[in-house]
């Protein structure tokens with residue numbers, strides 16, 4: 001199997017160039033030409049105040065139900081306590097919201113399907129963050145996603161600010177790929193709770209910054225906003241310093257022409273709740 005984006009195979013970091021297009025759409029349909037170009041250039045796009053509030057309320061009610069009855073969903077807990085870090089495979093529980101989100105993804109990918117869906121929770125003070133990473137690097141090595149024709153639709157359910165650990169993206173980083181060292185594969189659920197592999201170090205990030213005018217952008221946002229971001233855009237979030245919750249919902253859409261193969265790491269495929277196949 002040809003691997004255009006090898007990672008977790010050696011013991012070094014290396015920067016490769018992205019080979020595949022950012023958008024699969026030539027003509028613009030619902031998205032404006034301006035926004036389409038902006039997405040391709042920066043690797044993400046923010047729509048302000050667009051998601052109907054009743055769809056957000058549905059998602060919040062769903063979280064309350066799961067908190068009352070853990071068996072209703074596939075849950076990953078925080079590493080250091082029993083708080084929920086992620087609720088996975090939620091598109092079946094929130095079909096209207098998923099249908100709504102898919103239209104935005106189709107503007108970039110054309111025909112696509114849900115690869116992964118989840119709510120990432122930060123419940124209050126000291127809820128853990130996420131180390132810097134490209135989602136594609138994981139989905140390629142662990143799930144066998146061949147190319148970068150995949151994106152996330154992020155739907156914030158709470159106000160996101162610096163204090164409660166909002167998302168940060170490295171604008172324009174989607175044009176490069178950081179091949180990462182192999183550390184040693186761990187259990188997929190543990191890895192979801194605390195990333196060990198696929199996390200670029202500061203030296204390689206400095207090299208990346210020197211290559212292009214990459215910028216760390218803090219995505220402070222509100223319920224009603226919707227953010228599209230490329231699967232290969234580097235991103236992270238900090239530990240929460242707030243009492244308030246910061247719950248964010250993600251639908252990940254993959255092009256129908258980019259269906260999963262065997263994991264490039266050579267490991268067994270992850271659970272279907274993490275990667276549909």
Ligand code: 6CS
Nearest residue numbers: 130133135138192195274
């Ligand atoms: O392993 C995964 O699929 C997930 N992990 C990270 C760090 N980001 C995206 C994805 O949900």
Ligand code: FE
Nearest residue numbers: 133134135235
């Ligand atoms: Fe991620």
